[in-house]
Structures are given as structure tokens and as C-alpha cells.
Amino acid sequence: MTVKNKKLLAVAASVTFAAQGAFAQTGGGTTGINAATSSLTSxxxxxxxxxxxxxxxxxxxxxxxxxxxxxxxxxxxxxxxxxxxxxxxxxxxxxxxxxxxxxx
CATH class of the missing domain: 1.10.287 (Helix Hairpins)
Known part of the structure; x- marks a missing residue:
């Protein structure tokens, strides 16, 4: 494997793991929706x-x-x-x- 391929593989792996970390966050916007709902019903x-x-x-x-x-x-x-x-x-x-x- 050449140096160019190793760098490409490393970048692809880091992007994949960074995306998984972003998707793993809890809540999914439900706190914002709940706040808007309570504000609207008031x-x-x-x-x-x-x-x-x-x-x-x-x-x-x-x-x-x-x-x-x-x-x-x-x-x-x-x-x-x-x-x-x-x-x-x-x-x-x-x-x-x-x-x-x-x-x-």
C-alpha cells in the first residue's frame, strides 16, 4: 500500500467515526420541540x-x-x-x- 492510499484510508476512517459520533447524540431535537410546544400552549x-x-x-x-x-x-x-x-x-x-x- 502506498503512502497516498494510507492517507486516503485514514481520512475515510476518521470521517466515518466522526459521523458516527455526531449521530450518537441523544435528544434528537426533542427538547427544542417540547420547549416550543409548552411556549405555544401558554x-x-x-x-x-x-x-x-x-x-x-x-x-x-x-x-x-x-x-x-x-x-x-x-x-x-x-x-x-x-x-x-x-x-x-x-x-x-x-x-x-x-x-x-x-x-x-
Missing amino acids: YVDPVSTLCLAIGAVVGIIGGVRVYIKWNSGDQDINKEIMGWGGSCLFLVLVSVVIKAFFGV
Whole structure:
């Protein structure tokens, strides 16, 4: 075996053993994933509460607008009621779905 072949064999062996050492590390990123999961689930309750608060504000604004239209004699308030009521219902359901999705 020549010197060139010995050097090539030594480099190949060292690269192989270095790669095995890198693959042998424990954890595999699970600690990072667990930290991200716990951080994300800590935001679920505030976001759900924020959705409910926004839904309450939208409901109050919608109720006032429907009341004003109704008192002014507008006969076509059904579309207005459905629009504002649907948006409030959507925001309430989003807060429930967020909690159910993350299991909180």
C-alpha cells in the first residue's frame, strides 16, 4: 500500500467515526420541540380570551347599528343582523376551537 492510499484510508476512517459520533447524540431535537410546544400552549388562553373580548366589542357595535337602523324605519335589517351575528358567532367558535385544538 502506498503512502497516498494510507492517507486516503485514514481520512475515510476518521470521517466515518466522526459521523458516527455526531449521530450518537441523544435528544434528537426533542427538547427544542417540547420547549416550543409548552411556549405555544401558554399563549392559547390569552388568545382565546382576546377572541372573546373582540367578539363582545363587535357584538355591542353590531347591536347598536341594528338598533339605529331599526329605529330609523329601515325594513331590511335581516341582512345586517345576520352579518353582525355571524361575525360574533365566528369569533366565539374560534376561541372554542383554539382551546380544543391545543387541548387546553
